[in-house]
Amino acid sequence: MTQTSPMFTAYLLLLAALGPQVSADGLVNEDVKRTVDLSTHLAKITAEIVLSNQGNSAVHSFILAVEEGLAPHLAYIGASVKGDEEEDGTLELQQTTIQGQSGEFYKVQLPSSLAAGAQLKTKVEMTFSHVLKPFPTHITQAERQLVIFQGDHYFYSPYPTRTQTTRVRLASKTAESYTKLGNPSKTDEIIEYGPFRDIAPFSKDTMKIHYENNTPFLTISSITRTIEVSHWGNIAVEETIDLRHTGAVLKGPFSRYDYQRQSDSGISSIKSFKTILPASAQDVYYRDEIGNISTSHLQVLDDSVEVEVRPRFPLFGGWKTHYIIGYNLPSYEYLYMLGDQYALKMRLVDHVYDDQVIDEMTVKIILPEGARNIHVDTPYKISRMPNQLHYTYLDTFGRPVLVATKNNLVEQHIQDFVVHYNFNKILMLQEPLLVVGAFYILFFTVIIYVRLDFAITKDPAAEVRMKVASITEQVLTLVNKRLGLYRHMDEVVNRYKQSRDTGALNSGRKTLEADHRTLTNEISSLQARLKAEGSDLADKVGEVQKLDGQVKELVCRSCQEAERLVAGKVKKEAYIESEKNLTSKRQELVGRIDSLLDAL
C-alpha cells in the first residue's frame, strides 16, 4: 500500500492535469431546458441542450454526464440532434470515464463536426427506474402513497452552463415538500426551477421532492421470453412474468369491504393493466401454475391485439404475482429467407404494460433443428449465455437455443433483433421421414412376428392343419380357375354361333383341353399330397374331380351341339331344348362342387 500510494498520487495529479482538458475543448452549454417527468413510477429526464463550440478547433463529440446518485438506476439514455424541421437521427453513445469525477459519462459522436463558434441543438433522454422511493415505506390500505425523488437542481455536465431551467412534472398536485433553490414556482403538478445562470462544470445541488404518487408502481422482477421458430409456418412466443408492486408496502389488514365500497381505498393498488400483442397474434393464453386465469379479456384491434391482464387478485404494495402469457404468430411476418439463409426479425422484448420496468430479462430463441452459422444482431448490448439444446417432439439432435439476459429495461428497449442462420431445407423432411420409418419398423415387426413361428415346442397337429389349409387354399383357387375355363368356353361357343368361325372354335377347344389338363393334373397332385398328410379332405377333392369330369363332358357336348346347329343338323328349337337341359345339369354339378368346396 505504501509503495503504491506515491504512484497513485502521481496518477491523480496527471488526471487533475487532464481534467480541465476535457472542458478545455471549448464546448459550452449555451442553454439547457430540462424536464423531469415524475408522473409515473419512472423518472424521465429530457434535456434540450444548445451546445456551442467556443474553442479553437472543430469538435466531433461531446460528453453526457449522469450524476452519481442516479447513475446506478439509469435504464436508458439516448441523444439526438434536433434539426430545424424534423427530429433527425439518434446519435451513437459510448460509455467513457472521466477520472476524478463521479457519475457515469457517455461520449456522444456527432454526425458532423461542430466548427469553432458554431452551435448545435441536441436532445438528451434518460430514463431511471426505482429512483422514486416510497416514504413512508409502509402504508395502510386507506393511505395514499408518497414518494421522494432525489435529483439535482443543475444539469450535471462537464461543460459550463450559461442558462438553465428545470421543469418538474409531478403525478399529483399534492407535494409534501420540495427544495426551494432559486424560489421555484409551483402551479398544479408542475414545479419550475430557474433560470440558473453561469453554472460551473460538475456543479451539484441536491433537489429533493416529496409528493403524492398513486400511479401503479409495477415492476417485472423477472421475465423469460421464449420464441420458438418452426419452419412449418409458426412462431410460438411465451412470456413467463414475475410481477411485483414496488411501491409502499401494505401495512395491516387488507379489507375487501373497504376496497369494494370506497373508491379511494387502496388507491395505489393495481387491478389490471393492458398488454399489447402483435396484430397477428393468435391462440393467446394467460395462465399460471394452477390453470387458466379467468379474469382477462382479449380485444382484437386493427393494428394490435390488446389483452386486459387482470391478475387473480389486486396487487397491493409488496405483493407479487406470477403468470404466463403466450401466443402464436405466423412466421411469414417475421422470418425472411434467401436460399438456405434465414433471418428472424422480432422484438427482443415486447410491451407488457405502459411505462414498464423489467429488472431481469432472459430471452430464449429456439431455432429449428439443424440451424447452423447462427449470428445475432441486437439493437443494444445484451449478455449472451452459452447456447443450449432443446428437445421436443421428434427431435433427434436437439434444437439450438440462443439465450441472452439483460437487466433494467424500460419501454425504449422495445426494439427488434435479427438472427441470421443457415438451414438446409432437406432437414424439413427429417421429421416426417422419422414417423414413416417408425411405422415401417412397427409394421415390419408385426409382419415378422405373424409370419414366423417363435414357439419353443412343435405342435405337429397344428402344423398339419396349417399345411392342409394351405393346400386346400390352392385347391380352391385351381378349381375356381377351372370353372372359369368353362365359362370362357361358353363365350367362345357363343361367339362361334354368331361368326360361324370353325377355326376359332377349334383353337378355343384346344386351349381348353390343354389348360384343363394341366389344372386337373395339378389338383390331382395336391390331392395326393393331402392324402399323404392323412387328411380326409383328399376324398372330397377326389369327388370334386369326378364331378368336374362330368362338367367337362357337358361342356364338350354343348360345344358339339353348337357345331351341329351351325352346320344345320339340328333345328333351333331342338338345340335350345337340349342346351337348356345341359345348362341345368351343369348348374347342378357346379352347385355340388361349390358346396364341396365350401366344406373344404
Next chain:
Amino acid sequence: MVTAGLIHYVLNLLHITVHIRDVCVFLAPVFSGLTSISTFLLTRELWNQGAGLLAACFIAIVPGYISRSVAGSFDNEGIAIFALQFTYYLWVCLKPSSSHSASLSVRSAVSAWGGYVFIINLIPLHVFVLLLMQRFSRRVYIGVFVLLQVYAFLQYLKDRLTRQEFQTLFFLGVSLAAGVVFLSVIYLTYTAMLRSTFQSSLRYQSTSPPPGCPSSLIFTSSTSMMNVSLAGKVRKHVSEQEKAEEGLGPNIKSIVTMLMLMLLMMFAVHCTWVTSNAYSSPSVVLASYNHDGSRNILDDFREAYYWLRQNTDEHARVMSWWDYGYQIAGMANRTTLVDNNTWNNSHIALVGKAMSSNETAAYEIMRSLDVDYVLIIFGGVIGYSGDDINKFLWMVRIAEGEHPRDIRESDYFTPQGEFRVDKAGSPTLLNCLMYKMSYYRFGEMQLDFRTPPGFDRTRNAEIGNKDIKLKHLEEAFTSEHWLVRIYKVKKLENRDRVEHKLRSTDTNRQKYTSKKVPTSIPAHRCFGHFSQTYTQNHTFLLERVIFFCLQTRQTVDRREENESDTHSSTISSSKKKEEKKERKGEKNPPIEIE
C-alpha cells in the same frame, strides 16, 4: 406411479415431451382400453372369438371399472385389472389343457421373469392342481421351471444383498427387460404394486358391479367401438359360413350393424356428457348464468389460493377445515394442519375446537399449533351453501368428541334447538371464532336495497353479531366475492395493548426516573442468561413475569391444571411451559361475552 414415471421417462427419452401430468391423466383410460383387449384375448382363449368380443364389450361398460378408469383418476386399480387379465391370458396360453397352440415364446419368458411376484401367488397352485390331475406336460415344466429358477435366483440375491442393492438390481433387471418388450414391462414393473392391490382387484372382480349410472368414459366406449370394427371383420368371416344356414338378408345385417354403430356413437356422446358433468365438473370454479345466458365465472378459490401461494411466507402454516387441505396443498403450496386424508381424529378435533372456541381460547390453540394463517369459506355474499358455517356443526361435533369438557354441541343451539346465525342465535355461536371470521365486517355490507345490511344470503338471515372486533387475528385477504377469507394470526405482542386509559404521570419526574434505570439492571442480572441487549419492552415483560410468578402463583397453578386437560397430547410439555411463560405477560386476560 412407477408405470407413469416409466412411461413419462421413456417418452421423454424419445423426445416426445409429454408432461407427467398428462401421462397420469391418460394412464387409466389407456389401460382400460388395454384391459378390454386383454379380456377379449383371454375369453377367446377360453371359448371363442364371439365370446371374447362380448366379454370385451362387457368389461368396457362395467360401471365399477369405468369409475376407476376415468381420465384423471390416477390409481392402482386401472392398471392392476389390466395386469390381472393379461397375466391370466398369458398363463392360459401356456396351459397344456388349452387346445390352442400356446407358445412358450418371448411373452411367457418375460412374464415369468418379471411377474414372479404376482404369479407365484396363483400359478403354482394351479400347477399343483394340474399335477394332481396328472396333466403335467413338458410345457408346464418349462414355463414353471424358468419361473422358479428366476424366483429362486432373486431370493438368493435377496439373501446375499442388502435391501438397497437388491432394489437397484431389481430395477436394473426390469429396465433391461424394458428394452425387450415395452408393453410387457409396463405390466411387469407394476406387479410389485399389484401384489398389494391384488386382493382388492379380486374383490372388484368377484362382486357384482355397483349399481351406478350406466355411463362410461369415451375412451372405454371408443375401445368397444374399436372392438366392434374388429368384430365386423370376424362377423364377415362367420357370416359367410352362416349364409347357407340362416340366410339373413344383407339388408337386415347392414341395418343391424348400423344400429349398433349408432347406439355406440350415441353412447360415446352420452358418456362425454356424463363425464363432463359427473366426473370432472370443476368444483373449484363456480359458474353462474345471467338472464341473457352469458356466463359469470366465480374464481374465488383460485384467487385466494394463489394469493396464499404468492404473498405468504414459503413455510407459512395454514389452518382450515380439512375439506380444503388438498386444495391448499396443491394450489397454494402451503402446509396445512389437516387435510382430506387426515386419519388422526384428535388433529381434526383440535382444529374444530379452535374454530368453535372464542377468540382467546382459539388463539391459544393456534399458537400451540404454530398457525400463521386461518382460511375459511364464506358463502353469505353469493349464497354458496357449501360454506364453513353450514359445516360448522360438524366441527363442533368432532371437537366435542375429543374435548367434551370444552365444547358442547347444545351450546350452539338456541333453547328451542335451532341453529341460527341471527340475533336469536346462541351467544356461544355468535362469539366463536368461525362466526367472527365469517362475518367480520359483513355487518356493514348491504347487498341490495330490499335487505338490511349484514344479510346472509345462504341462510337468509340478518346476522346477529354485527360489531365484530378481532384481537388476535387480522384480515389478510378476502376474495372478490368473499367466498374465501384468510386471516393472519398475529404474533404475541411484547406488551398488551391497555384497554383502559393510561395512567398519567408527571412528565418532569419522568426525567429523573430515567436516570435511575441503571439501578434496575441488577434485578435482571439474576437471570444470568438474559443478555442486556434486550429492548426495553423485553425487560418490561420480564419484570411482569417475575411479578406474576410471585403474585399469582395460585391462579397459574390452577390454569396449568386446566390446560393439561384441554391441550392435546401432541404438544410437548416443555413447549407448554414456554408458552405459559409468555402468557404470564398478559395482564388482563380478555373477557369474552359468553
